[in-house]
Amino acid sequence: MNPRLWWLRWSSRRPGARAWSLMGPGTAWIVAFFMVPLLFMLAYSFMPKGLYGGVESGFTFEHYVRLFDPLYIKIGVRTLVYSLGCTAICLVFGYPVAYVISRAGEWRNLLVFLVILPFWTSFLVRTFAMIFLMRDTGLINTVLLATGLRTEPLEMMNTPFAVMTGLVYGFLPFMVLPIYSSLEKLDPSLLEAAEVLGARPAARFVRVVLPLSMPGVVAGSLLVFIPALGSYLTSDLLGGAKEMMIGNLVQNQFMVANNWPFGSAASFTVMAMVLAAVFVSLRVRDEPAGEAR
Amino acid sequence: MGKLPKWLLGVAAAVYLFLHAPLLVLVAFSFNDSKFSAGWEGFTLRWYERLLERDDLVHSLWVSVEVGVISTLISTLLGTMLALGIARHRFSGRTFLESLLYVPIVTPEIVVGISLLILFVFLKMTLGIGTIVIAHVAFNISFVTVVVRSRLEGMDRNLEEAALILGADEFTTFWKVTVPQLWPGILSGALLAFTMSFDDYVITSLVTGPGSSTLPIVVYSMVRKNVEPSINAISTIILVVTAALIWASDRLSQDKPLTPH
Numbered sequence: 001m002n003p004r005l006w007w008l009r010w011s012s013r014r015p016g017a018r019a020w021s022l023m024g025p026g027t028a029w030i031v032a033f034f035m036v037p038l039l040f041m042l043a044y045s046f047m048p049k050g051l052y053g054g055v056e057s058g059f060t061f062e063h064y065v066r067l068f069d070p071l072y073i074k075i076g077v078r079t080l081v082y083s084l085g086c087t088a089i090c091l092v093f094g095y096p097v098a099y100v101i102s103r104a105g106e107w108r109n110l111l112v113f114l115v116i117l118p119f120w121t122s123f124l125v126r127t128f129a130m131i132f133l134m135r136d137t138g139l140i141n142t143v144l145l146a147t148g149l150r151t152e153p154l155e156m157m158n159t160p161f162a163v164m165t166g167l168v169y170g171f172l173p174f175m176v177l178p179i180y181s182s183l184e185k186l187d188p189s190l191l192e193a194a195e196v197l198g199a200r201p202a203a204r205f206v207r208v209v210l211p212l213s214m215p216g217v218v219a220g221s222l223l224v225f226i227p228a229l230g231s232y233l234t235s236d237l238l239g240g241a242k243e244m245m246i247g248n249l250v251q252n253q254f255m256v257a258n259n260w261p262f263g264s265a266a267s268f269t270v271m272a273m274v275l276a277a278v279f280v281s282l283r284v285r286d287e288p289a290g291e292a293r
Numbered sequence: 294m295g296k297l298p299k300w301l302l303g304v305a306a307a308v309y310l311f312l313h314a315p316l317l318v319l320v321a322f323s324f325n326d327s328k329f330s331a332g333w334e335g336f337t338l339r340w341y342e343r344l345l346e347r348d349d350l351v352h353s354l355w356v357s358v359e360v361g362v363i364s365t366l367i368s369t370l371l372g373t374m375l376a377l378g379i380a381r382h383r384f385s386g387r388t389f390l391e392s393l394l395y396v397p398i399v400t401p402e403i404v405v406g407i408s409l410l411i412l413f414v415f416l417k418m419t420l421g422i423g424t425i426v427i428a429h430v431a432f433n434i435s436f437v438t439v440v441v442r443s444r445l446e447g448m449d450r451n452l453e454e455a456a457l458i459l460g461a462d463e464f465t466t467f468w469k470v471t472v473p474q475l476w477p478g479i480l481s482g483a484l485l486a487f488t489m490s491f492d493d494y495v496i497t498s499l500v501t502g503p504g505s506s507t508l509p510i511v512v513y514s515m516v517r518k519n520v521e522p523s524i525n526a527i528s529t530i531i532l533v534v535t536a537a538l539i540w541a542s543d544r545l546s547q548d549k550p551l552t553p554h
Contacts, residue, residue: 004462004464005462008462008463008464016384016385018382019378019381019382019383019384020378020384022374022375022377022378022382023374023375023378023379023390025371025374026371026372026374026375026434026438027375027390027393029371029430029431029434030393030394030396030397030431030434030435031393033409033412033427033428033430033431034396034397034400034405034431034432035393035396036412037405037408037409037411037412038400038404038408040408040411040412040415041404041407041408041411044411054414093304093307093308094308096301096304096305096308097304097305097308097309099301100297100301100302100305101305103296103297111309114309114312114313115312116539117536117539118312118313118316120485120488120535120539121316121532121535121536121539122492122509122528122531122532122535123492123494124492124494124509124512124513124516125316125319125512125528125531125532126315126316127516128319128512128516128524128528129315129316129318129319129528130315131516132315132318132319132322132525133315133318135519139318139322142332146332169311169312169315172308172311172312173312226399226401227401229401230400230401230402230403230404231401232401232402232403232495233494233495237516237517247401247403250403250404250407251403251407251499254407254410254499255499260411263407264407264411267403267404267407267408270401270403270404271400271401271404274399274400274401275399278399
């Protein structure tokens, strides 16, 4: 019998079989090389540290207890503050941009493309662009020195300013796009109705535009906050050892300090923070959406 | 745009400047004839010539291309199949599978990298091109699935039904009707997968082994060592290549599916 025909007959009697023959390989890959490794990481975080890297069998909470050492608390708090700060700055600057794009008529596509472009541009190259501007011999300092505004270079590298600028520069497009897509869907007749009913521009914005764009604001904030929490390259290249974030702590424990279980515990903490952020934003998203109607 | 307040336009212009000026400056200074790249000393191409003399850089470019092509082929195939399964079939466990697909999208790269490193070391696998490909496919499948699935959901199913009614079997319908319509979505997903693979530093740096440094790993070490304007030159090349890929992908995804008018 023709194998094609055999397959069609066989699978038509088993509705799940066809679906899973399509989805099986991809699902298997994600389970084997994404989920299983995460479980390994979780297991490692509860095991004693081995003598030559790796772990020994056993069960311990010591790595999680160690995370409460003031040194690591400081790194955790710094990570949270930078991520929240970065999200706030991106919101303050990203919202106006999204608003302008949504009202830009024929320029819309070009303006959206100009936001997407850096979003897909090499993160490493973009971080280097920040270094090129901010280092002591960089462009900003060259200009400052040449114009006599300063007599010695302004120290920007390895400061909170450098890391925050780098984070905002890296993640701003994630904020603009979702806000833009929720503003784009906004029905202009609602604004006309508000105007006819006597609402001033500020009131129209606060009471009509802003509530209706909340889903975009929540999505954008999440898309900025999550990668900021787990960021590694920005703080590594622009912040150095002084401005370590959790991502750098994790990398350091694996590649330098050789304490894999402690690194796993730190890594699992980032993952838990990310999942908490997703969970909170899903709750927030479901609430004000009802209120705005 | 005339009705918008001036300050708002000012903020937007400043943000666009902030997003693009640093890269334009970077590109401009790749042609600067000065070793201490900060002041403009005249036009030169010597930093590009200098790149060709670096064997490690040229070698890493080939590693990146190899990893990018192989991981793109695998993740595009598996991601497209997943998208077809999810969009076209009813099955139990669908919600679970969908949330499973979102995990790779939200997981921080550093977490992905170290958890894979743990697995590979546990399995005593040799770190190298093979492990890099496995890692890249693992984070790319979900993205391909999202792109292809959105294309599938915008597609007109009448054409497929017409083919079936006219007597084509399901295989013929799939290859002659579904795939040609889906093609721009598949290509667009593949280009994004290639771009992400080609750009990735964090995950790759954790699962790479001796002799299998990709381009971003060599560029990272150049940035660390702060070596001259060659970094500007290689950055410019990377920017031009990714911009071209993204432009192509953007065009493909805007391209409307073939529908009868």
